[in-house]
Amino acid sequence: MADIDLVNRDPNNINDHIKVAFEDVLAEPEAAHSNNCVWTNSYKCFNCWKTLCYTISTLMCGICIAAEWGCEFASIAFYHVWVITPCFKVLELNCGICQKLYGLCIHCCLDPCCEAFGLLFSAFKKDC
Template identity: 30%
Template sequence: MMKGEDSEEVEIDLGDSSDPEELDNGEEPQTLWRAPPSLEEEEDIHTSILVEISDTKPLINVRDPRGINDCLKVTFEDVIAEPVSVRSGDRVWIWSNALFEVSRVWIYRIVTAILAIPLSIISGLLFAILSCIHIWILGPCIQCILMGMRWLQSLWSIVLGVIVHPFLTSAGRCCGGFSIHLAKE
């Protein structure tokens, strides 16, 4: 922002309640911007909690709660940086920054408006089909195979317990006596 010659600076004290001078009198800091809930809001509290638990309610404020796309937090300074020895004009830098941010945001919004709904439908359809196949075909088939192969499981555990385990235990005890000492000459 540019200041005119006749403009005055105005300092606004927001009264930060965390200042130690204000808390010396022993009073609790008072929050003036939070109003107590009305009677209608108190009755709606129970229904609003049920709405917040819903699986289908989108998370508007937290759209990446697991941090899947943390690598895409790109700013202008991550892409374009001028060294100290070579500088463009201040106005060029400011306008470049503004145009970068505006074009990045609006092109993303336009592309997502065009592609988000069709890709969401395709993804939902794909995951539904894969879930159905896994639940109703693969799961029962694997359980049938495991039921029919119980004898092979018990045979394999006997082979491991009688032959492989004693052999590897004795090999480990034989090799456990070796020690290597590195000395600097």
């Protein structure tokens, strides 16, 4: 197992869509400014509570949820290895035989008819 990166915890940027900053949520237009003290403390309060709630939520639920997702992906891997991939192999083999049988029937039944019609219509030549 590779060492875990404690600094860059989203190296593949899969959660870029939830990067939310104060400026993304609250913004005052030029005509409506609150007191600087209110705005500054709102900024601090927003970031504090966002961090605190996330930290408490992950502390209380993160390990259990990670365990559940680990089980979920293990189950998916199990079904793919032991059920889904073998089913696809069975379908591939059976469909291959059906394809050969269908091809033989088409070539045996339709090829002579098509050749006969081709010879028949080739007798009608267009005079230009």
